[in-house]
Amino acid sequence: MGQKPYLVWFTGLSGSGKSTLANHLEVALHQQGFKTYLLDGDILRTGLNQDLGFSPQDRVENIRRVGEVARLMMEAGLIVIAAFISPMEKEREMLRKYIGSDAFFEIHVNCPLEKCQARDPKGLYKKVRAGLIKNFTGIDAPYEIPAHPALTVNTEQETIATSLEKVLISLKL
Ligand SMILES: Nc1ncnc2c1ncn2[C@@H]1O[C@H](COP(=O)(O)OS(=O)(=O)O)[C@@H](OP(=O)(O)O)[C@H]1O
Numbered sequence: 001m002g003q004k005p006y007l008v009w010f011t012g013l014s015g016s017g018k019s020t021l022a023n024h025l026e027v028a029l030h031q032q033g034f035k036t037y038l039l040d041g042d043i044l045r046t047g048l049n050q051d052l053g054f055s056p057q058d059r060v061e062n063i064r065r066v067g068e069v070a071r072l073m074m075e076a077g078l079i080v081i082a083a084f085i086s087p088m089e090k091e092r093e094m095l096r097k098y099i100g101s102d103a104f105f106e107i108h109v110n111c112p113l114e115k116c117q118a119r120d121p122k123g124l125y126k127k128v129r130a131g132l133i134k135n136f137t138g139i140d141a142p143y144e145i146p147a148h149p150a151l152t153v154n155t156e157q158e159t160i161a162t163s164l165e166k167v168l169i170s171l172k173l
């Protein structure tokens with residue numbers, strides 16, 4: 001492939017901008033000739049992980065499976081881009097060990113809960129307020145801020161283009 005495999009891991013609240021940045025990053029890397037694969041929580045939860053819900057145990061299993069899939073794809077030479085809430089530091093550290101710290105690039109997509117709620121791109125926070133969804137990250141389920149991310153982007157203040165540029169610069173591919 002002529003490239004070093006990486007796992008670029010976007011973590012953050014629902015509505016923080018993980019999928020948006022992951023998709024923009026994939027387009028930018030393709031334009032530079034890199035071979036990538038994008039894993040998105042929303043999509044995997046309709047297929048591979050459709051048996052999993054949002055209990056703490058199911059979220060751990062979700063991230064464990066994604067780590068396995070990502071590693072297979074890396075063995076095939078791909079740069080894997082992943083967008084998962086992945087709320088707990090322990091699971092993210094598990095990934096770092098499993099993938100190897102030199103190939104695991106953790107990006108904290110930082111955005112205040114109030115702003116995520118105002119964006120509400122999928123109308124989920126509205127459903128939470130109506131009592132239709134329980135265990136929602138940031139509301140009645142925890143999100144632990146990454147302790148040692150390779151990069152933090154602040155999507156409340158930054159444009160998508162600015163956040164993407166920061167990702168591309170710090171990745172140094
Ligand atoms: N209870 C609850 N909490 C959080 N998120 C919920 C929940 N129920 C459904 N959704 C939708 O599922 C998407 C998150 O899936 P993930 O696989 O990324 O979650 S996790 O990493 O296992 O925590 C998440 O996607 P994003 O909004 O893109 O983050 C939501 O669309």
Ligand SMILES: Nc1ncnc2c1ncn2[C@@H]1O[C@H](COP(=O)(O)OP(=O)(O)O)[C@@H](O)[C@H]1O
Nearest residue numbers: 014015016017018019020121155158159160163
């Ligand atoms: N700097 C930024 N980075 C990413 N998304 C941003 C940024 N600024 C504004 N947004 C907007 O925030 C929303 C994020 O939604 P989404 O990417 O689906 O979030 P998530 O995948 O984390 O749930 C989109 O509507 C996007 O246009």
